[in-house]
Amino acid sequence: MSENSRQSEGEARINRAFRRTSVAIAALALIAGGTYFIARMPPSRALDATPAPGPRDTTSPAQVFAAELGRIALGDVATASGLTFSRSNGATGSKMLPETMGGGVGVLDADNDGDQDIVLIDGVAPTVRLYLNETKHPTGALHFRECDSCGLSSALTGMGVAVGDYDGDGRTDIYVTGVGANQLFRNELGVDGSVHFRDVTERSGSNPPSHHPRWGTSAGFFDADRDGDLDLLVCNYVQWSPELDLSVNYTLAGIGRAFGPPTGFAGDDLLFLSNQGNGTFVDATKAAGFEARGPLGDPIGKALGLVFVDPDHDGDLDVAIANDTVAKGFFVNDGSGHFENRAAASGFAFDRNGAATGAMGIDAAFLRSLGAASDNNLAIAVGNFANEPDSLYVSNGESKDFSDDAIVEGLAAPTRAVLTFGLVFVDIDLDGDLDLAQANGHIENEINRLQPSQTYAQRGQLFANRGVDAPCFLEFPSNAIGDLATPRVGRGLTYGDFDLDGDLDLVLTQATGAVALLRNEQSTQNHWLRIALKGKPPNTSAIGAELEITSNGITQRRTVSATRSYLSQSELPVSFGLGSGLGSATTIVRLTVRWPTGATATIDVTGVDQTITISE
Numbered sequence: 003m004s005e006n007s008r009q010s011e012g013e014a015r016i017n018r019a020f021r022r023t024s025v026a027i028a029a030l031a032l033i034a035g036g037t038y039f040i041a042r043m044p045p046s047r048a049l050d051a052t053p054a055p056g057p058r059d060t061t062s063p064a065q066v067f068a069a070e071l072g073r074i075a076l077g078d079v080a081t082a083s084g085l086t087f088s089r090s091n092g093a094t095g096s097k098m099l100p101e102t103m104g105g106g107v108g109v110l111d112a113d114n115d116g117d118q119d120i121v122l123i124d125g126v127a128p129t130v131r132l133y134l135n136e137t138k139h140p141t142g143a144l145h146f147r148e149c150d151s152c153g154l155s156s157a158l159t160g161m162g163v164a165v166g167d168y169d170g171d172g173r174t175d176i177y178v179t180g181v182g183a184n185q186l187f188r189n190e191l192g193v194d195g196s197v198h199f200r201d202v203t204e205r206s207g208s209n210p211p212s213h214h215p216r217w218g219t220s221a222g223f224f225d226a227d228r229d230g231d232l233d234l235l236v237c238n239y240v241q242w243s244p245e246l247d248l249s250v251n252y253t254l255a256g257i258g259r260a261f262g263p264p265t266g267f268a269g270d271d272l273l274f275l276s277n278q279g280n281g282t283f284v285d286a287t288k289a290a291g292f293e294a295r296g297p298l299g300d301p302i303g304k305a306l307g308l309v310f311v312d313p314d315h316d317g318d319l320d321v322a323i324a325n326d327t328v329a330k331g332f333f334v335n336d337g338s339g340h341f342e343n344r345a346a347a348s349g350f351a352f353d354r355n356g357a358a359t360g361a362m363g364i365d366a367a368f369l370r371s372l373g374a375a376s377d378n379n380l381a382i383a384v385g386n387f388a389n390e391p392d393s394l395y396v397s398n399g400e401s402k403d404f405s406d407d408a409i410v411e412g413l414a415a416p417t418r419a420v421l422t423f424g425l426v427f428v429d430i431d432l433d434g435d436l437d438l439a440q441a442n443g444h445i446e447n448e449i450n451r452l453q454p455s456q457t458y459a460q461r462g463q464l465f466a467n468r469g470v471d472a473p474c475f476l477e478f479p480s481n482a483i484g485d486l487a488t489p490r491v492g493r494g495l496t497y498g499d500f501d502l503d504g505d506l507d508l509v510l511t512q513a514t515g516a517v518a519l520l521r522n523e524q525s526t527q528n529h530w531l532r533i534a535l536k537g538k539p540p541n542t543s544a545i546g547a548e549l550e551i552t553s554n555g556i557t558q559r560r561t562v563s564a565t566r567s568y569l570s571q572s573e574l575p576v577s578f579g580l581g582s583g584l585g586s587a588t589t590i591v592r593l594t595v596r597w598p599t600g601a602t603a604t605i606d607v608t609g610v611d612q613t614i615t616i617s618e
């Protein structure tokens with residue numbers, strides 16, 4: 003790039019930041035007092051914001067938001083539905099760092115029956131717990147049965163999970179990360195529907211040797227080199243052992259030995275496993291460009307979360323990494339499966355103040371639908387430590403340059419006081435705009451003795467996406483989000499439509515304690531469309547495909563991937579909220595699919611409130 007081009011690009015970014023900052027003061031005031039104003043002021047004056055174009059303009063965003071307060075119902079039905087999992091962290095009183103960092107949750111169709119099952123990762127044996135969805139659709143109560151003889155035998159100190167069809171046989175496999183080792187389980191679903199998995203870790207090469215024990219956290223399947231099969235990227239946290247933990251001996255005044263930050267431990271590399279197409283993987287971390295080294299050549303990553311993104315729509319999946327207390331990673335794919343870390347150059351490495359944050363969970367989405375007054379900017383949300391607000395990195399159009407717009411978009415003030423692990427973009431109310439849900443909880447169980455403003459268990463949060471210019475997000479009050487507001491030691495958070503009613507339910511795990519299954523019983527009467535893709539083998543799950551739907555002049559875009567949040571995986575079918583402006587129309591959506599192979603298809607979809615399956 004020429005010097006003039008660099009200067010022009012820099013000026014454009016400065017101008018963009020200035021325009022966004024010009025509304026920051028108003029945004030902060032709105033965030034701090036939004037609930038008060040909605041309750042106290044006439045709806046027409048509650049928020050002074052320009053409504054989005056199209057059918058949704060019939061009422062102001064403030065009126066829409068106020069009306070939704072009584073329409074969102076998230077009730078915890080875990081115990082009633084048979085999801086009786088309660089995580090143990092294996093604590094012995096020594097306060098070892100891994101005790102406070104797990105555990106993950108994955109959503110998958112393990113038995114290929116069309117509904118979504120749940121896999122949960124414990125901190126002690128038996129580590130891997132699979133619950134099969136046996137709900138009698140369409141009106142039955144949710145019901146899960148633990149599959150305790152499925153071959154998922156593991157004694158890992160479990161952390162996270164990844165799901166994907168690594169061998170292209172049409173069955174979803176499970177990869178589990180842990181402290182010291184990881185495991186791969188191949189799905190060997192019987193022709194009679196019997197569910198069985200086989201541990202193929204050794205023969206697949208999916209846990210290659212290392213000069214020190216790895217601490218695996220989040221992981222994800224994706225086709226890095228576009229050769230058709232799914233490669234595997236694994237986050238590693240820090241170089242850890244019980245002896246090192248005791249020698250670091252982090253303490254807090256008035257408490258004594260405590261769970262501390264990772265600053266006392268050396269960083270570690272990511273692990274990139276290249277799929278060889280014959281059921282095996284090879285360690286290609288260095289060759290693919292996934293090593294991140296400091297000035298002395300030592301690994302600097304302390305990775306906890308990852309998400310796959312394609313901000314410029316070139317079909318090559320790039321990788322965003324949430325690193326804890328060190329610079330985040332943004333690995334750009336050159337199209338051949340080689341990556342370059344451009345985090346610093348892109349503006350993604352640090353927060354708005356130029357500082358590294360205690361980053362845990364991560365997810366990405368296009369914040370606003372594509373319309374006359376909308377933008378084409380990808381946003382990457384990152385959950386941070388207590389007293390560090392969420393980060394929200396927003397791209398400049400289809401470029402790979404980001405600015406941290408959490409203040410302007412309404413996320414900074416409401417998230418500063420909590421410690422966020424899992425977070426997901428999810429259209430809770432089916433209005434076509436992706437809301438943001440997050441799981442919160444501290445790492446130190448005695449933190450309240452030292453900091454009265456902090457608690458170990460913390461309420462979850464839900465931010466409504468108003469689909470308009472900044473600020474995009476408004477926080478739902480605690481009394482409007484049901485059991486998501488129950489204080490928990492939140493860690494993993496993900497979603498799936500477990501009852502097949504069109505809206506998305508949430509699953510929230512804790513470092514220790516019971517899982518929550520938050521059934522979505524929203525009453526907005528908004529329409530929806532749910533799409534399941536069947537790709538060509540070996541990428542049968544079509545990970546990396548891009549979906550666009552257009553309805554009433556508004557376009558929504560999604561990239562198919564299960565990997566997001568913290569240690570967790572979402573369902574692969576993609577759900578689109580369509581809002582209420584469709585009335586009784588039946589032909590409403592033009593759907594465009596760009597398959598991972600590069601082929602495209604455009605389909606006119608007839609009918610709303612249905613699930614459709616599309617095969618390449």
